[in-house]
Amino acid sequence: MIQAILVFNNHGKPRLVRFYQRFPEEIQQQIVRETFHLVLKRDDNICNFLEGGSLIGGSDYKLIYRHYATLYFVFCVDSSESELGILDLIQVFVETLDKCFENVCELDLIFHMDKVHYILQEVVMGGMVLETNMNEIVAQIEAQNRLEKSEVSKQLCSSPGWVEKTWAEAGVCTCVGLCCCETSGNDTHLLSSLSPLKLMDLKVNQP
Amino acid sequence: MVAPSLKLQDLIEEIRGAKTQAQEREVIQKECAHIRASFRDGDPVHRHRQLAKLLYVHMLGYPAHFGQMECLKLIASSRFTDKRVGYLGAMLLLDERHDAHLLITNSIKNDLSQGIQPVQGLALCTLSTMGSAEMCRDLAPEVEKLLLQPSPYVRKKAILTAVHMIRKVPELSSVFLPPCVHLLHERHHGILLGTITLITELCERSPAALRHFRKVVPQLVQILRTLVTTGYSTEHSISGVSDPFLQVGGHSSKTMTNTSPLSSTQVATNTDTSRNAGNAVLFETVLTIMDIRSAAGLRVLAVNILGRFLLNSDRNIRYVALTSLLRLVQSDHSAVQRHRPTVVDCLQETDASLSRRALELSLALVNSSNVRAMMQELQAFLESCPPDLRADCASGILLAAERFAPTKRWHIDTILHVLTTAGTHVRDDAVANLTQLIGGAQELHAYSVRRLYNALAEDISQQPLVQVAAWCIGEYGDLLLEGNCEEIEPLQVDEEEVLALLEKVLQSHMSLPATRGYALTALMKLSTRLQGDNNRIRQVVSIYRSCLDVELQQRAVEYDTLFRKYDHMRAAILEKMPLVERDGPQADEEAKESKAAAQLLEAAPAPTEPQASQLLDLLDLLDGASGDAQHPPPLDPSPGGALVYLLDLPCAPPPPAPIPDLKVFEREGVQLNLSFIRPPENPALLLITATATNSSEGDVTDFICQAAVPKSLQLQLQAPSGNTVPARGGLPITQLFRILNPNKAPVRLKLRLTYNHFHQSVQEIFEVNNLPVESWQ
Numbered sequence: 010m011i012q013a014i015l016v017f018n019n020h021g022k023p024r025l026v027r028f029y030q031r032f033p034e035e036i037q038q039q040i041v042r043e044t045f046h047l048v049l050k051r052d053d054n055i056c057n058f059l060e061g062g063s064l065i066g067g068s069d070y071k072l073i074y075r076h077y078a079t080l081y082f083v084f085c086v087d088s089s090e091s092e093l094g095i096l097d098l099i100q101v102f103v104e105t106l107d108k109c110f111e112n113v114c115e116l117d118l119i120f121h122m123d124k125v126h127y128i129l130q131e132v133v134m135g136g137m138v139l140e141t142n143m144n145e146i147v148a149q150i151e152a153q154n155r156l157e158k159s160e161v162s163k164q165l166c167s168s169p170g171w172v173e174k175t176w177a178e179a180g181v182c183t184c185v186g187l188c189c190c191e192t193s194g195n196d197t198h199l200l201s202s203l204s205p206l207k208l209m210d211l212k213v214n215q216p
Numbered sequence: 217m218v219a220p221s222l223k224l225q226d227l228i229e230e231i232r233g234a235k236t237q238a239q240e241r242e243v244i245q246k247e248c249a250h251i252r253a254s255f256r257d258g259d260p261v262h263r264h265r266q267l268a269k270l271l272y273v274h275m276l277g278y279p280a281h282f283g284q285m286e287c288l289k290l291i292a293s294s295r296f297t298d299k300r301v302g303y304l305g306a307m308l309l310l311d312e313r314h315d316a317h318l319l320i321t322n323s324i325k326n327d328l329s330q331g332i333q334p335v336q337g338l339a340l341c342t343l344s345t346m347g348s349a350e351m352c353r354d355l356a357p358e359v360e361k362l363l364l365q366p367s368p369y370v371r372k373k374a375i376l377t378a379v380h381m382i383r384k385v386p387e388l389s390s391v392f393l394p395p396c397v398h399l400l401h402e403r404h405h406g407i408l409l410g411t412i413t414l415i416t417e418l419c420e421r422s423p424a425a426l427r428h429f430r431k432v433v434p435q436l437v438q439i440l441r442t443l444v445t446t447g448y449s450t451e452h453s454i455s456g457v458s459d460p461f462l463q464v465g466g467h468s469s470k471t472m473t474n475t476s477p478l479s480s481t482q483v484a485t486n487t488d489t490s491r492n493a494g495n496a497v498l499f500e501t502v503l504t505i506m507d508i509r510s511a512a513g514l515r516v517l518a519v520n521i522l523g524r525f526l527l528n529s530d531r532n533i534r535y536v537a538l539t540s541l542l543r544l545v546q547s548d549h550s551a552v553q554r555h556r557p558t559v560v561d562c563l564q565e566t567d568a569s570l571s572r573r574a575l576e577l578s579l580a581l582v583n584s585s586n587v588r589a590m591m592q593e594l595q596a597f598l599e600s601c602p603p604d605l606r607a608d609c610a611s612g613i614l615l616a617a618e619r620f621a622p623t624k625r626w627h628i629d630t631i632l633h634v635l636t637t638a639g640t641h642v643r644d645d646a647v648a649n650l651t652q653l654i655g656g657a658q659e660l661h662a663y664s665v666r667r668l669y670n671a672l673a674e675d676i677s678q679q680p681l682v683q684v685a686a687w688c689i690g691e692y693g694d695l696l697l698e699g700n701c702e703e704i705e706p707l708q709v710d711e712e713e714v715l716a717l718l719e720k721v722l723q724s725h726m727s728l729p730a731t732r733g734y735a736l737t738a739l740m741k742l743s744t745r746l747q748g749d750n751n752r753i754r755q756v757v758s759i760y761r762s763c764l765d766v767e768l769q770q771r772a773v774e775y776d777t778l779f780r781k782y783d784h785m786r787a788a789i790l791e792k793m794p795l796v797e798r799d800g801p802q803a804d805e806e807a808k809e810s811k812a813a814a815q816l817l818e819a820a821p822a823p824t825e826p827q828a829s830q831l832l833d834l835l836d837l838l839d840g841a842s843g844d845a846q847h848p849p850p851l852d853p854s855p856g857g858a859l860v861y862l863l864d865l866p867c868a869p870p871p872p873a874p875i876p877d878l879k880v881f882e883r884e885g886v887q888l889n890l891s892f893i894r895p896p897e898n899p900a901l902l903l904i905t906a907t908a909t910n911s912s913e914g915d916v917t918d919f920i921c922q923a924a925v926p927k928s929l930q931l932q933l934q935a936p937s938g939n940t941v942p943a944r945g946g947l948p949i950t951q952l953f954r955i956l957n958p959n960k961a962p963v964r965l966k967l968r969l970t971y972n973h974f975h976q977s978v979q980e981i982f983e984v985n986n987l988p989v990e991s992w993q
Contacts, residue, residue, distance in 0.1 A: 055567035135344030
């Protein structure tokens with residue numbers, strides 16, 4: 010079982026903090042700091058496994074980490090997980106982030122912390138590995154994002170006096186939203202469609 | 217009109233713009249005030265944005281508890297955007313300890329039954345992260361329904377949620393057992409992955425489930441086969457293949473032993489090890505092979521695979537190989553021995569994790585045949601290793617030396633070397649062990665005292681070394697001055713030099729009070745051993761009569777009195793010590809503690825100081841010689857009358873009442889007995905010695921004993937003394953179990969014995985529940 014997933018930068022500032030076991034807030038911060046100090050001491054060419062600090066659970070737990078550019082991705086796991094498997098999982102997670110954000114960098118993680126959480130939720134759930142197939146994860150995330158965008162535009166265009174602004178601000182989103190209004194009752198359509206609607210179709214559906 | 221609230225991105229910009237910690241705090245506090253106001257006003261449109269900002273601030277470490285109720289409102293909203301943030305907030309901010317968490321149960325129920333798929337997914341995710349026992353009970357029927365839904369996305373999440381529920385509420389296992397078999401027929405890898413986790417969890421919890429799933433084992437093997445033969449992509453290789461292994465390995469059945477070797481070898485030979493995923497699979501294969509009772513050939517294959525990994529250039533692979541070998545070393549000692557040279561090479565690694573693993577494995581691999589070579593390597597390592605490993609290395613070397621020392625001289629040399637290299641890191645009883653060892657090796661007295669003198673002359677900072685050296689010089693000072701030890705170059709040592717050295721130790725600020733005590737006593741003993749006059753010694757002793765340390769002062773006064781009033785007794789009192797009796801090399805702690813009483817009588821200096829002074833007070837009363845305020849002659853009672861007298865006293869801590877032995881197993885003349893010791897200094901520790909005896913006509917070979925304890929206890933098994941018990945009462949096998957029981961829980965043991973007897977292989981598994989109460993109370 011995975012106990013915690015931490016992402017912080019070379020100076021120890023947390024970029025993503027997710028615990029799958031309950032700790033009070035001060036302990037959580039302490040764990041982040043302690044982990045940072047442990048991981049910082051490691052050279053780049055030595056192995057990616059660390060016996061864990063004392064706070065996170067003790068002797069059964071290991072820290073498995075990978076260093077990408079300015080970020081450390083640290084997974085705290087117990088002995089029931091395969092160490093090499095978790096290393097691969099970190100790689101999958103980062104590659105998924107890359108696909109979702111187009112050449113992801115630290116700034117993306119900083120400014121879109123909530124989106125990173127949503128992506129993580131598709132990979133690891135409740136401390137257990139949920140899905141390792143990158144394409145599936147990305148498809149899910151894109152579907153959810155579309156759902157969110159459609160709601161935003163629905164809300165915007167439903168209140169009067171906002172229509173002109175809508176066209177100026179939302180651009181294509183609005184059109185997509187309008188289409189989806191027609192089809193929102195049918196769940197599977199939203200989820201299974203992987204390609205965005207073409208502009209030609211939109212013209213037909215505009216009121 | 218309310219000022220338009222910041223978007224999340226803008227807030228982050230502002231926080232990043234803050235130059236100092238104080239500025240950042242200011243920005244955040246201002247924003248939190250806005251957020252609080254907005255929550256109070258109940259603005260539904262921007263609520264999700266406010267909560268997102270609050271979650272960001274929470275990640276940085278600032279308090280965010282006032283957002284908890286807002287999570288509830290957001291979850292109850294009908295918009296996906298709101299729900300998303302609301303559920304995220306629930307996962308990060310709410311937990312079982314807050315009463316508010318139960319309030320989302322209803323929302324989750326609605327979302328699970330009526331929501332669209334993403335919403336169902338969110339609800340399941342939240343439930344599996346922070347679902348408490350009550351929530352799980354309430355929502356179990358909904359989750360069960362979702363297990364059978366057509367959509368794989370929701371099903372795989374439902375499966376993992378079921379795992380979490382079973383962990384929280386074990387009674388729910390019966391609810392989730394029936395769908396499992398059905399789920400195994402799925403093709404979707406995500407579902408398979410989740411199902412296997414669920415089955416593993418079920419099997420771990422109840423043996424009934426285990427029996428149930430034995431029937432589906434062929435199916436699992438089939439899945440495995442298809443995955444292996446059709447060639448898999450990296451995406452699936454972790455999930456698809458490793459997990460069947462995990463599951464299979466843990467809960468094997470008899471049928472498995474036929475089919476799995478085939479699949480295991482297939483996987484082992486076909487797996488592409490050029491990618492990390494392939495290596496992960498191989499490792500799991502190896503562990504599976506070791507867990508289930510495979511044929512010997514397969515086990516050797518497994519160990520060889522691990523050996524190959526040890527030579528891999530990738531450090532991660534080597535680390536995992538070392539870890540796996542450590543797990544195997546107890547059961548397949550000889551197979552692992554073959555890779556000893558590689559393991560020893562790993563000691564040279566600069567990587568701290570690797571060298572720690574290598575150290576543990578090397579220590580486990582030491583046996584009587586390779587002890588000299590291994591010790592050399594380990595001692596070389598000790599000199600260069602990082603400080604946090606020093607203590608483990610030193611104690612490991614000392615333990616191994618004790619068990620396998622070929623000669624006493626070698627043993628003394630080894631301990632000496634460890635003391636000089638890493639003296640500050642050795643355990644406390646190393647001093648007692650060494651003094652006892654030297655005391656027992658009569659022929660080596662001269663040799664030891666010379667070497668110790670030389671070592672001491674070079675360096676007086678390592679306390680254990682100084683203590684032992686001082687003791688030796690005191691005891692065998694005459695041998696030191698004779699100067700004709702054949703094993704070291706003859707060195708003429710002057711009396712004055714010896715005294716000067718001891719004085720230096722006494723005066724050095726690096727010496728602990730205990731060390732000073734040793735030195736003072738040594739000086740005193742030298743007064744009878746040396747030929748010259750004792751003025752110098754008397755001077756030193758009288759200086760310390762006014763020392764601030766009470767212990768030293770007492771001694772000095774006693775010794776001074778010895779010079780003045782009781783000079784006629786001095787020689788008798790300061791005779792050479794008789795040998796301290798000691799148990800075997802196993803349980804050093806028990807030897808030390810149970811001998812604390814004995815040590816009092818034989819007056820070994822140090823660890824028993826406070827007890828010694830109590831004893832003296834008692835003597836005072838009994839002798840009735842308390843006319844003057846002098847203390848009676850101290851620590852070195854002459855053997856004989858005084859000794860017998862002392863034995864009658866209820867002096868300091870009485871040795872603990874021995875716990876009765878327990879016979880736990882008997883079959884055709886082969887018996888297993890457990891004997892218990894609880895060292896009083898560490899009440900949480902229980903030392904069990906399992907002794908296997910054989911009164912039958914046939915030899916017992918390949919004897920392996922494994923043990924398991926309930927989760928609240930910790931068990932450590934040491935390597936057995938051997939694995940053969942000759943027939944007709946031949947030398948029994950002993951093995952030490954160390955059990956840590958800090959909660960004083962009743963100790964239960966499950967033992968598994970495997971051995972060959974009368975050309976049959978015997979396996980016995982049984983539980984021991986009737987351990988005597990004194991062993992754990």
